[in-house]
Amino acid sequence: MSENGKIRVIVATDCGSTTTKAILIKLVDGEYRLVVRGEAPTTVEAPFEDVTRGVLNAVREVEELSGHVILDGETFIHPSDGGDRGVDLYLSTSSAGGGLQMMVAGVVKSMTAESAQRAALGAGAIVMDVLASNDGRLPHEQIERIRHLRPDMILLSGGIDGGTITHVVELGQVISTADPKPRLGMGYNLPVIFAGNVDARGEVEDLLTKKTALSMVDNLRPVLERENLGPAREEIHELFMEHVMAQAPGYNKLMGWTDAPIMPTPGAVGSIMETIAEQRGIEVVGVDIGGATTDIFSVFQHTFNRTVSANLGMSYSVSNVLAEAGIDNVMRWVPFALPELSVRNRIKNKMIRPTTVPQSLEDLKIEQAIAREALRLAFVQHKSFAVGLKGVQQERTISEAFSQSASGATLVNMMDLDILVGSGGVLSHAPRRQQAALMMIDAFLPEGITQLAVDSIFMMPQLGVLAAVHEKAATEVFEKDCLIHLGMLVSPVGTSQEGKPCLKIEATLPNGTVINDDIPFGEMVVYPLGVDESVEAKLTPAKGFNLGEGAGKPLECTLTGGVVGLMVDTRGRPFELPTDEHKRVEKLEKWANAFDAYPA
Amino acid sequence: MAHAYTPGLRVAEMTVLRKERLLPIKGKVIVSKGDHVSSDTIVAQTHLPGNVQLVNVASKFGLPPEDLPSVMTKKAGDPIEKGKPIAVTKGFFGFFKGTVNSPCDGTLESISTITGQVILREPPMPIEVDAYVDGEVVEVFENEGVAIEVKGSFIQGIFGVGGERAGEIHIAVDSPDQKLEASLLDESMKGKVVIGGSHVDWSGLQKAMKIGVSGIVVGGFDDPDLKRLLGKDLGVAITGSEDIVTTLILTEGFGAMAMAGGTFGLLKSREGKKASINGATQIRAGVMRPEIVIPMPDAELPAGDDASSSAGLDIGSSIRVIREPHFGSLGTVTELPNELWKMESESMVRVLKVKLADGSETVLPRANVEMIEG
Numbered sequence: 001m002s003e004n005g006k007i008r009v010i011v012a013t014d015c016g017s018t019t020t021k022a023i024l025i026k027l028v029d030g031e032y033r034l035v036v037r038g039e040a041p042t043t044v045e046a047p048f049e050d051v052t053r054g055v056l057n058a059v060r061e062v063e064e065l066s067g068h069v070i071l072d073g074e075t076f077i078h079p080s081d082g083g084d085r086g087v088d089l090y091l092s093t094s095s096a097g098g099g100l101q102m103m104v105a106g107v108v109k110s111m112t113a114e115s116a117q118r119a120a121l122g123a124g125a126i127v128m129d130v131l132a133s134n135d136g137r138l139p140h141e142q143i144e145r146i147r148h149l150r151p152d153m154i155l156l157s158g159g160i161d162g163g164t165i166t167h168v169v170e171l172g173q174v175i176s177t178a179d180p181k182p183r184l185g186m187g188y189n190l191p192v193i194f195a196g197n198v199d200a201r202g203e204v205e206d207l208l209t210k211k212t213a214l215s216m217v218d219n220l221r222p223v224l225e226r227e228n229l230g231p232a233r234e235e236i237h238e239l240f241m242e243h244v245m246a247q248a249p250g251y252n253k254l255m256g257w258t259d260a261p262i263m264p265t266p267g268a269v270g271s272i273m274e275t276i277a278e279q280r281g282i283e284v285v286g287v288d289i290g291g292a293t294t295d296i297f298s299v300f301q302h303t304f305n306r307t308v309s310a311n312l313g314m315s316y317s318v319s320n321v322l323a324e325a326g327i328d329n330v331m332r333w334v335p336f337a338l339p340e341l342s343v344r345n346r347i348k349n350k351m352i353r354p355t356t357v358p359q360s361l362e363d364l365k366i367e368q369a370i371a372r373e374a375l376r377l378a379f380v381q382h383k384s385f386a387v388g389l390k391g392v393q394q395e396r397t398i399s400e401a402f403s404q405s406a407s408g409a410t411l412v413n414m415m416d417l418d419i420l421v422g423s424g425g426v427l428s429h430a431p432r433r434q435q436a437a438l439m440m441i442d443a444f445l446p447e448g449i450t451q452l453a454v455d456s457i458f459m460m461p462q463l464g465v466l467a468a469v470h471e472k473a474a475t476e477v478f479e480k481d482c483l484i485h486l487g488m489l490v491s492p493v494g495t496s497q498e499g500k501p502c503l504k505i506e507a508t509l510p511n512g513t514v515i516n517d518d519i520p521f522g523e524m525v526v527y528p529l530g531v532d533e534s535v536e537a538k539l540t541p542a543k544g545f546n547l548g549e550g551a552g553k554p555l556e557c558t559l560t561g562g563v564v565g566l567m568v569d570t571r572g573r574p575f576e577l578p579t580d581e582h583k584r585v586e587k588l589e590k591w592a593n594a595f596d597a598y599p600a
Numbered sequence: 601m602a603h604a605y606t607p608g609l610r611v612a613e614m615t616v617l618r619k620e621r622l623l624p625i626k627g628k629v630i631v632s633k634g635d636h637v638s639s640d641t642i643v644a645q646t647h648l649p650g651n652v653q654l655v656n657v658a659s660k661f662g663l664p665p666e667d668l669p670s671v672m673t674k675k676a677g678d679p680i681e682k683g684k685p686i687a688v689t690k691g692f693f694g695f696f697k698g699t700v701n702s703p704c705d706g707t708l709e710s711i712s713t714i715t716g717q718v719i720l721r722e723p724p725m726p727i728e729v730d731a732y733v734d735g736e737v738v739e740v741f742e743n744e745g746v747a748i749e750v751k752g753s754f755i756q757g758i759f760g761v762g763g764e765r766a767g768e769i770h771i772a773v774d775s776p777d778q779k780l781e782a783s784l785l786d787e788s789m790k791g792k793v794v795i796g797g798s799h800v801d802w803s804g805l806q807k808a809m810k811i812g813v814s815g816i817v818v819g820g821f822d823d824p825d826l827k828r829l830l831g832k833d834l835g836v837a838i839t840g841s842e843d844i845v846t847t848l849i850l851t852e853g854f855g856a857m858a859m860a861g862g863t864f865g866l867l868k869s870r871e872g873k874k875a876s877i878n879g880a881t882q883i884r885a886g887v888m889r890p891e892i893v894i895p896m897p898d899a900e901l902p903a904g905d906d907a908s909s910s911a912g913l914d915i916g917s918s919i920r921v922i923r924e925p926h927f928g929s930l931g932t933v934t935e936l937p938n939e940l941w942k943m944e945s946e947s948m949v950r951v952l953k954v955k956l957a958d959g960s961e962t963v964l965p966r967a968n969v970e971m972i973e974g
Contacts, residue, residue: 139654166665170715177652177709177719203714311836316883320835344823345854346924351837352759352853352883356923357949357967363924364945431946599946 007088009080010473011062011070012462013055014265015042015094015254018291020054023462024062024070025477032473034481037457038062043250050250052257055092076257091469092258093461094251095265100124100240103151105131105175107158107167112196115221116157117385119195119229121306123236124267125153126293131174133158133167139174146178153239154180154190154212155232156204159197161222168196169203176207182243189213191239195220195232213243240264260469266295266306268464273297273421274304275467276478282418285444287375288458289424291315291354294378298386300411305386309378314426315354318370322347325373332577333369333442335588336362361598364431368439371426375443383410414447414573415493415548421483423455433563434526434595437486447493447573448548449557452486452564485531487562491569494545495576498522502545502570507537507559524591525568529561564595609756609851609889609970611863614901617754617893618738621729622745624648633740637731637748639766639876644729644745650706650722657687657700658716665716672718674708680720681705687718732764733876734895752896753870755851755863757817760879760890761829761839762847765793767814769894771871773797776864779856780818782807789813793875793892795867799856800848802828808846815847815877817867817892819859826854840880847879849890852920857928860920860972870894919954919969926964930972931956 010025010032020042024035038061043053056074063070069085070076080086102125106113109132120127128149131142146154154175158168175192182190192212194204201216208214217231241261245251255262263271269288277284277299286297292313297306311320322330327340334343346366350356358364387410422428422440430436436454446452459482467474492503502521508514510533519525529535540554541547547555559566571591578584592598627646631637657672658665671687680686680702691697702720709719735750770792772784780796782803790811796804796818802825808816827833830842851859875894882888913919917933935953941963942948949965956962 140652143652166715169712170717173654173710173712173715173717173719177654179649317836319833319837323833323835341822341824348759348823348826348834348854349923349927352881353922353970354883355967357943357947357965358945359923359943359947359965359968360925361945364947429947431948 006079007470007473008082009068009087010089010091010466010470011059011076011087012091012466013058013093014268014458014461015044015051015054015092016265016290017044017095018042020051020058021458021462022055022058022062023457023459024066024068025466025473026068027473031480032476034459034477035068036062036066037459038065044248050253051094051248052250052253055254055257089259089466089469090257091260091462091465092254093263093265093268093465094245094248100153100236100264101126101128101149101151102153102155102236103127103129103131103146103149104155105157105171106196107133107171109135111224112157112159112221115227115229116155116195116232118227118305119157119220119232120155120236121308122229122267122270122304123233123240124264124270124306125236126308131171133170139170139177142174143178146175146180150181151190152182153236153243154192155236156192156194157196157220157232159200159219160224161198161219163197163199165197165200165203168200169207172200172204172207176211179211188243191215191243193217193232193235193239195235213239215239237261237263237267260465263461263465263468265461266308268461268468269295270297270304270306270464272460272464272467272474272478274299275471275475277304278302279475283413283416284419284421285412285417286421286460287378287423287427287440287444288460289314289371289374289378289422289426291425292317294374294424296378296382298382298412300386300413300416303386303411305382305411307378307382307385309374309381312374312378314367314371314374314424315350317351317374318354319347319351321370321374321377324377330369330373332584333372333588334366335585335592336365337581337585338366365598367426368430368435371439372443375439379444383412386411414445414450415546417446417448417450419451419453420444420446421453421455423458423460427454428456428458432597433484433486434597437489437564437567438592438595438597441489441491441567441569442575445573445575446489446491448491448546449555449559450489450491451560452489452562452567453483454486455482456484485560485562486564487526487529487566488559489567489569490539490547490559491571491573492541492545492547493573494541494551495572495574496521496542496544501542502572503542503568504540505537505568506540507535509535519568519570521570521572522587523568523570524594525570526564526595527566527568529559529566531562533561534558535561535566567595609758610754611756611860611866611972612754613866614752614896614899615754616901617733617750617752619733619735619748619750619893620741620745621731621748622741623727623729623743626743627727629740629743629746631731631737631740631746633737635737636735637737638734639730639732639874641731642728643731643737643748646727647724648727650724651704652709653703653720653722655686655700655703655718655720656716657718660700661687661689661698663689663716666713668711668713668716668718672711676708676710678708679706680708686720732766732878733893734874734897750893750895750897751899751901753866753892753894755866755892755894757849757851757879757881757890757892758853759837759839760847760849760881761826761842762815762844762879763840763842764876764878764880765814765847766874766876767791767793769793769795769867769871769873769875771795771868776819776861777858780804780816785811785813787811793817793877795864796859797864798852798858801825805829805846805848809844813846815849815875815879817849817851817877819850819852820855820857821848821850823854837881837883839882840878842879847877847890849877849879849892852928853922855928860930862972867892913952913966913969913971918972919952920972921954921956921964921968922970923968926956926962929956929958931969934961
């Protein structure tokens, strides 16, 4: 794009439900780099009820920290003067006001309904419920559910083009009868997108035109063996702007300021991850653990998947982690004895006062124990969703289409995973990076050789929206400034008894140290290997252990370092903690010490 | 930054509150501007559309959907009666007639020749909204509801369960750090709002519910008891719709914690007065806390109202610690350093220095205290 050459200064904001974050990117010596980041409380709620207040405050902090003048009063200065004044591009994402909450409907739960769910999640929505003709509920129960949930938008799909229209029209009847009302504002009709059998358009129009703001897009499953999610996703983004965002206080003004449409935050994160995975040809898992929700994104076999665990988080939803994981699963990560009553009351107190921070080391360890379970549960949900037929690139025969829905095999293959990226307060703001590494290893249990990283200041939303407008700037900043590499992790798959052989590692570190170590089963080891450092290594797993080449097969490879170092985990896969209380605590302490995770 | 602002829960001795009482869908407002209403006065009413039942008549008769109109004995808009026919087949020479009876009373809403379904709607359900507080109707929103203004005391809790209730205030303990034991409750407290001290346990709450106490206001409660009360672990703090006779409001949090002196003192000074309470809590964007409203229509409003709620945290401010260590302790701010401090957890945070009630001094993250307001 010739115009790209003119873009020297970029400001991007992300309006979260509690904080608005702004970043300043500048073209320096032919390269786009992050200059500074600022933040301010989001101002969607009373007494301000105008999202632009928070945006201006965050941008002013950027001005103060960088010395670059961006605003003239309350107006962005366009364009930049080539020096320290003005911006060429201003973009924004938003998840304020609870983000985009949708219901989706499809005829068969595991087929069109699942495709509809994927389209909605991919567009950055929280899917409140999935309706299907075969979901086991009676029509009046489905109607009650629609009325009760009050979504921001409904995506209706069902039927392949040219097939029977009966079932999808039945779903249309259910929606029409429920006469759904939108969550925000009384004065407009609920947006409904129809992305089903084109032959049913007439009937669906008759049923829904008067009661809803109906729009039609191409069938998201035109034939059984192919998905076509793009048009539905684009329509969701458009309606999100037109209807949902337009209802939120101050957004009309903000929409007038931005040089590209405002994207839902998770949609933007998905977009940057898809771009990076595509460019580098790698398999990626990313996680963003927030106060209320945990989002997981993955790209395996060129297929992007996103899940939102709407009630797994570290503040508002912290109590739900306990409810879903159970007290025993949370307590197993706590390296000291604590009465159940005390843990329960502490977790509830965090829920009712969600902005408090752990002051004592003991409190920090409890919080990180909960985080492990939140991440683990969210990843279980992700793996069970990232299955079967995906995007349009992947055509399959009809028999494969049936067999996969029956088997439901996940696409997530931990052995193939190249990089695991963590973000969100508990990971990004852990006092020591080693703690983030340990939480991610314990929750995700990577296999083989995996690079670990954290997005230290959670820039991915802003870079995602930037990628849609200026890919070069987005990828340059992503590579140089966004990720903090923790280092590579070597984790052989297999199990054995403690102390038995597991892995032999041979390498010469950049500082001249020669490694020729036999690491027994049940250990955690860290070797010093810094950011931008790498080492040629020979890894020989013991009999029964696999690093991706087959059981017992050696592997010669390049391992890269990071702020933690080169990490080795011989605790086995599947991983199990000792059941004996004393032994469990002893092990947790030993592994944490190996990582130098906590102060002595 | 000269000030750090950590808002606390509102405890106002005398204030003017405005409560909007709105219908879920449009309906009829039955009071007028200027009317004086009591907490149980109905202010607006409407009818919710009835439940819907779908009957696939075509498949019951084995007919193609397009033939449906030929068998229907009722058409769209017709009233229907439970057990009475809505469709009949002709049969052979008048014999072997097939019949589909209506599963409910109501109206026939539509007949689909695409799906073969008939949609029946049950009669509308009446919905009423009461005033919740004793006060004056100051605004009428046509077809939607009213705004009621009430002058009196207002106290916010930190967490509650149970919906709107009203009752006379009864103080059941001698001090804010005394526990509300079951033995302190008796039949005379039926329909009242009982004020405990630091804690109520399972047996105390059980007894209160058995007696028919309207509400309990205490410092703390234990999470395992909350699980017993709700029959499940509470995952997300969205409460208020629980089907329980006694609304429970916590002023401090989970565990045994002395009720803040100001809150207890204010409630004590209002003993015998009528209070409207609501346990509904939502800790999300648009936070909602449980509340106690004590109407005092004849009292004088102090000059400047309770402006303290908008003041910032400053040296000399009274605070309450809201996380371990020192959770629940009260203190006074002695210093507000600007630079970040390293905590024992190694987190770098903004802090304040506090003199606690026991005379000791400590440094705490600003995020871990809240102002005691009012």
